[in-house]
Structure formats: C-alpha cells, structure tokens
Amino acid sequence: MAIMITDECINCGACEPECPNTAIYEGGAEWAWSDGTDLKEVTLENGDVVDANERNEPISDEFYYIVSGKCTECTGFHEEPQCAAVCPVDCCVEDPDHEESQEALMAKKEQLHLN
Template sequence: MSLRITETCVNCDVCEPVCPNKAITQGESIYVIDPMRCTECVGHYDEPQCVVVCPVECIDPDPSHPESNEQLLSKLLRLQQEDAR
C-alpha cells in the first residue's frame, strides 16, 4: 500500500530527502507522496523511512492504493528499470 501525508504535515522537510524512490515532493501546502513511486521502502529498508523520521507522525497508509509486498517489490523493479534509462 502506498503511503500518504496528512494535513497535519508541518513542512519540516525531513521526509523528502530520505525517500529512496523520490516519491515525496512539496505540494501546494504540504508534502505529497506519489503513489506510483512509493514502495514503502520495500527493497531498500525494513520500514518506510519517511515514517521513521516524521516528527508529527502524519504519514499513513493510503487506503485508495492497496498493494501487497510482492506488488511493491515489483513496482520497485519497474522504477529501477525506468530510472536506468
């Protein structure tokens, strides 16, 4: 399942640099996570790094993008192939 950043985000800038898939960007008012790039750090770390560093705990699973660990790993492999081009 992709993650999402809730409205309680304080724009502290700590989540964006730790995302190995470059899925986090600054939105209009808060940071946002691109569900097409978010793999919950599967294939990189044991837990999502954005969740680990977030001081206000505003990053939750996104129920509109359910994915299994296998699907997240497959997405990571696709992203790695695309980024290699």
C-alpha cells in the same frame, strides 16, 4: 499499500531526502516519473503510455505529498517506510486508497530502478 502525508504535515521536509524512489515532493512542486528513477516512459493504469520526463501538476499546493505510483513503502530498500520513521508529527501513514501486496511493491521497485 502506499504511504500518504496527512494535512497535519508541518512542512519540515524531513521525509523528502529519505525516499529511495523520489516519490515525495514539496507542496506546489511539479513531479515526474523519471525523478530519481531510470524510467524513460510509463504505462499508466488506464493503458496510456507517457514520457517519464513529463512534468505533472502538484498533488498538493500546501503540504509535502507522496506520488502513490512511485511509493513502494521502501520495499527492497529498508525494513520500514523511512518517511514515517523520520516524521516528527507522525503524518506519514498508510494510504487506504492504494493497497498493494509485498509482491506488487517489489515489482514496482524493480520497474522504477531498472538497473
């Protein structure tokens, strides 16, 4: 399952540089699938194909946030989610709305990093 940042976030920014998928953004910042990845285009869950460089609206204007579609819980990179490991207030937690198997997380990692 993806990780999410709760509203207990103190906006310290410790999590952002730890994410190997560039899935964490500062509150109010636009995001793109291509940020930190090799993607050129992405097929969304609804089947739409979008330009990976297209900027998207922030998920939160107040706190750091994680784009669940880019979060792999650090699968294939680390033994545990690095955002949770460095968070001083333990606000990086499992997102119950985005449950995924280890196989699905690894497939997502491979899609994001097409080397």
